[in-house]
Amino acid sequence: MEVVNTVGRRKAAVARVYVKSGSGNITINTRDLQAYFPMEIFQYVVKQPLLVTENTGNFDITINLDGGGIKGQAEAARLGIARALCKINPEWRAVLKKNGFMTRDPREVERKKPGQPGARAKFQFSKR
Numbered sequence: 001m002e003v004v005n006t007v008g009r010r011k012a013a014v015a016r017v018y019v020k021s022g023s024g025n026i027t028i029n030t031r032d033l034q035a036y037f038p039m040e041i042f043q044y045v046v047k048q049p050l051l052v053t054e055n056t057g058n059f060d061i062t063i064n065l066d067g068g069g070i071k072g073q074a075e076a077a078r079l080g081i082a083r084a085l086c087k088i089n090p091e092w093r094a095v096l097k098k099n100g101f102m103t104r105d106p107r108e109v110e111r112k113k114p115g116q117p118g119a120r121a122k123f124q125f126s127k128r
Contacts, residue, residue, distance in 0.1 A: 001021040002020070003018050003019070003020045004019045004084045004087045004088055005017065005019075005084070006019075006083040006087065007083075008075075008076040008077060008080025008082075010073075010079065010105055011068050011069070011076075011108060012067045012068040012109075013066070013068025013073040014065070014068075015063050015066075015073065016080070017061065017081055018061070019059050019081070019085070019088065020060050021059060021060070022058075022059055022060025023057060023060065024056055024058065024059065024060070025060045026060075026061045026063070027060075027061070027062045027063065028046075028063045028064075028065055028077070029063070029064060029065055036065075037070070037074060042070060042071070045074040045077075046074055046077045046078055049082040049096055049101050050081065050085075052095055052096065052101070053085055053089075053096065059088075061081060061084075063080065063081075065077065075105065079101065079102075082096045082101035082102055086102070
């Protein structure tokens with residue numbers, strides 16, 4: 001099997017995912033998954049598409065992550081892995097879509113407006 005590459009995005013994070021057949025190693029920015037995401041919840045989020053399709057030990061995955069925070073990066077990696085699995089075997093698409101891994105979450109941070117401290121917050125109004 002040749003290398004399959006896809007892109008996953010979430011908030012400001014971008015994950016470039018490269019999947020090839022192997023023994024189940026996941027490398028993120030030249031570091032092991034456990035070293036890059038020390039919290040187990042984010043390790044689980046990255047592995048979710050593999051767990052759902054029962055492919056935990058079948059593929060070696062290399063991910064280049066850039067931008068965003070830890071949660072956005074984990075979810076961007078999840079989307080990238082799900083898209084790569086769909087390229088490998090289109091029959092897995094129904095299972096991945098049912099679990100919500102094929103949808104790019106469109107929510108982004110709203111910009112700060114001029115004359116106020118944040119996107120929605122206003123400075124306190126004083127009548128006198």
